[in-house]
Amino acid sequence: MSIDSPTAAVPRPPARTAPAPVMSGAQAVVRSLDLLGVTDVFGLPGGAIMPVYDPLMDDEHVRHILVRHEQGAGHAAEGYAAASGKVGVAIATSGPGATNLVTAIADAYMDSVPLVCITGQVFSTLMGTDAFQEADIVGITMPITKHSFLVKTAEEIPGAIAAAFEIASTGRPGPVLVDITKDAQQAEAPFVWPPKIDLPGYRPVTKAHGKQIQAAAQLLATAQKPVLYVGGGSIRANASAELKVLAEATGAPVVTTLMARGAFPDSHEQHLGMPGMHGTVPAVLALQESDLIVSLGARFDDRVTGKASLFAPNAQVVHVDIDPAEISKIRTADVPIVGDLKEVLVDLDAAFRAADAEHPHDYTEWWTYLNGLREEFPLGYTPTSDGLLSPQYVIQRIGE
Template sequence: MPSPSTPNPSAAGASEPEIISGSDAILRSLSKLGVTDVFGIPGGAVIPFYDALMAQDAIRHILVRHEQGAGHAAEGYASASNRVGVAIATSGPGATNLVTAIADAYMDSVPLLAITGQVFSTLMGTDAFQEADIVGITMPITKHSFLVRRAEDIPAAVASAYHIASTGRPGPVLVDITKDAQQNMAPFIWPPKLDLPGYRPITKAHGKQVQAAAQLLVDAKKPVLYVGGGVIRARASAELLELAEATGVPVVTTLMARGAFPDSHTQHLGMPGMHGTVPAVLALQESDLIISLGARFDDRVTGKASEFAPNATIVHVDVDPAEISKIRMADVPIVGDAKDVIADLTVAFAQAKAEATPDYADWWTYLNNLREKFPLGYSEPADGLLAPQYVIKRIGELTGPEGIYAAGVGQHQMWAAQFIKYERPNAWLNSGGAGTMGYSVPAAMGAKVAEPDRVVWSIDGDGCFQMTNQELATCTINNIPIKVAIINNSSLGMVRQWQTLFYDGRHSFTDLNTGHDTAMIPDFVKMADAYGALGIRVTRADQVDDAIKLALATNDRPVVIDFVVSRDAMVWPMVPQGVSNSQVQYAKDHAPTWEEE
């Protein structure tokens, strides 16, 4: 991602800078930074920018139906392409509607540039119409926020925001620009001088720490590479593959790291965590060495943190020093960019290996035994309805690894993470840290804009879909032919699962009445038709493949498939919240342990 350098506009022979409006300065700055697509919706405080936007064609603007959709679309765009996603909104409610997407991007380290209009600077602090302190509101959920009151400050603010969003640990940055700053005229100086004295991301790790980690790898008997989403953000998948194959160490990829390491690789044990595979969960739990690469020891991975991997030495690699030892104390802390650190670790391991040969044979015997005993699978529903796992598995098999899969949040998210095989990075998009319902459809839309030649699926639940499905209109009007698979169990499935397991089956307010034994409210096929999409309903297993193939063959409009699935299907394996990972349950009444060797 390009970063502006420090210019010297007063150098001999330099021409006088052009005088342009603040709005034109925003557009020109974005264009200079390589931005080609933005998502947004106009309003009173951002009208000057939209007036300028209409007069140019270098940047494509996608008019969304809700600002949250703009934010998630920008996230999907960024996550699919490794480029900075850009979302635009007006002041007040327009800006606050972006907050959920900004928080989502912050939790998942997504490079997002949010540009909002603000009331006239002379009115700020007076509770003016549609005034909101969006800089203050977003302070805890952004890497940084800028308030711009003068037109001449716009190029530096936009360039600085882009630089901060895309370097170090990526994340969201907000630029709030008053209406008068957009309207006023000022010299346009590019590249601007970036004055960021407190921002110095560390990318190169300390060599001795890397050597110490390499020696631990050689000496370990039960090591694991614990791979997080930071490996994808660092574009370090090739380096990870080289390290894994050089060491022969088992690999687990978190929910945010699916695709960072090929699922088909023999060293891959799958996803760890609350709904991870048994081999992945117990590999971490029983290890004597964990090499954490771009992961943050999230509670969904560790279970009860005080009982997580009690015998493991921890090597923690992260570009963000604030993550090191935040949850689990690191024995060898390594601050640096994952791409560089992993490459250095591969070299250091080769050197350490020359002195002694590591022996992981017994470890692999145990892990392979777990693979054989506890393969990922599912049971056919007793009610005769579709198995959601089968539906999602067939979507992945018929689409293939070159597709992009954006999931909502809940049971369908976990099944999509489990039953689709990911062979490359940036193929799996989801809301991991924030767990934002409504993420899927706009994120898929953004991914399709970024990667128009790829098949893009939104795998959504009937609950999530009803939060942001209005963006189907955006897709139809702008020729963004995403495929939407609604895993319709007529309920808020993950909450229902917890109610079944932990609340004696008291299904309190989780029935959505979208199918099954009730009238379909709404009827998703009619809704798809109303939005100009192709709507299909599937209720039998023998209809699944034909529906998916029809969706794959339809590229002139969005497609919505309403898969009516069993509401009693559950996500397994499962580590109940607040217990040790040793208590992972393969099915409702089966918790495998180390003794099952």
């Protein structure tokens, strides 16, 4: 063959891929948790979830914290999620074990806590027969979860658990239930990872619309009596640093709801405290007397607003939330902004600085009024004169 003659392409043998390991559905549950980076789960064993406990006890990476009641598992997983920023995981058996999780699931739903609850279910062949400790936990929890999965085959387990973590931790965080029949836990199937996650219609929006950001910035720059009304979304979005930057750029007063405590320093001169029925007088009246409320990850809860129709009657509203269902649900938003609060705050800060450069804001009179309220209604308590300790004093000393 001459050096110039073309050489025929030599076909390469197909790449060899290792066959997917075959394991039981129960092993697939634990292996999925491993691969998702889970290190701690809270649970209470029972008959319908027992197959999962054998591989769970043998696993070196996932620690199981035994509770005395399933509700405790759910609330502990909630606290773990809130403190760590990870998805909390609770495990329970079928029937009464699963229904004992309902209170914690509802709490996680209301407080936007990323939580995955894995429950055992009776054999699929017994479902619908009122079998021992059978309950339709998927139906029961449907109104209080972002989504609920019923898994009847071992092959479905990796995909269901991966999808549950995706749903629980993205968009507005919340609880997801994965209910797995006992025969699915006992059956064997190839373990395929990463599984294909197909969630039609689930497309959380994180980047806000630019025109809405500009409109909000213009309102902030021209308002006379604005308030930054900060809710729990600021914590969930890990947006405390961005919030402080925007607050200091605007110089506007800040109020933080119960769910947002700690998102903005109590010691900051712009912080008026917590609004609502358990809040401070300056925070309550600042909202009520304002001409602009910039709601950041808050939902106009009745504990804050009282009678919604009488709340802040003269205020325009900029409402920022990652969940479009929350916007204008209680108070109509003049400027609705759907997006991840951390990103929105960065964009809003830049837009405000540009708008303020053209029309510098002046909140002097507003702060004169608010500081007067601070002096007239300071936080504090009357010391006891009978030698007994007041509850406020005890809490103060613990804090110190």
